[in-house]
Amino acid sequence: xxxxxxxxxxxxxxxxxxxxxxxxxxxxxxxxxxxxxxxxxxxxxxxxxxxxxxxxxxxxxxxxxxxxxxxxxxxxxxxxxxxxxxxxxxxxxxxxxxxxxxxxxxxxxxxxxxxxxxxxxxxxxxxxxxxxxxxxxxxxxxxxxxxxxxxxxxxxxxxxxxxxxxxxxxxxxxxxxxxxxxxxxxxxxxx
Numbered sequence: 001x002x003x004x005x006x007x008x009x010x011x012x013x014x015x016x017x018x019x020x021x022x023x024x025x026x027x028x029x030x031x032x033x034x035x036x037x038x039x040x041x042x043x044x045x046x047x048x049x050x051x052x053x054x055x056x057x058x059x060x061x062x063x064x065x066x067x068x069x070x071x072x073x074x075x076x077x078x079x080x081x082x083x084x085x086x087x088x089x090x091x092x093x094x095x096x097x098x099x100x101x102x103x104x105x106x107x108x109x110x111x112x113x114x115x116x117x118x119x120x121x122x123x124x125x126x127x128x129x130x131x132x133x134x135x136x137x138x139x140x141x142x143x144x145x146x147x148x149x150x151x152x153x154x155x156x157x158x159x160x161x162x163x164x165x166x167x168x169x170x171x172x173x174x175x176x177x178x179x180x181x182x183x184x185x186x187x188x189x190x191x
């Protein structure tokens with residue numbers, strides 16, 4: 001019989017080339033991790049510094065806004081006062097005498113006026129009062145319709161209480177027509 005080869009296994013043998021490559025690979029990974037950690041720390045520090053700078057700017061802007069707040073409130077008050085003064089100037093040019101004379105001319109006997117509201121912007125007139133009879137109230141509506149100073153009279157409300165007929169009428173005043181029909185229409189009224 002011939003000799004068969006013997007199989008030998010060396011359990012104590014070590015592959016040093018593989019271990020060297022493994023150590024080099026692990027060293028490279030550790031170096032990359034250290035570099036990555038350093039970059040992350042640097043970025044975090046940079047973000048923290050930017051955040052602090054932005055916070056300081058926000059505080060400075062807030063402080064400047066607080067300094068400007070009284071000036072802005074003063075400006076708003078001036079604008080409001082100028083608007084009020086403009087309204088006064090506008091009402092100064094308006095002839096209340098012509099309006100009241102026109103209303104008086106349209107009122108028939110038997111009708112009493114208790115309240116008058118007037119809007120200088122829309123020229124809307126609200127009249128409240130009492131009439132002795134439905135005929136007297138009808139006479140008021142006809143008088144307002146026939147007047148050149150008023151347009152679109154509308155009876156908004158009427159009610160009978162203890163023999164008196166109370167009413168609410170809305171009408172639009174035509175200021176330009178009133179100024180044109182008044183004596184001395186070229187002059188500006190001083191009422």
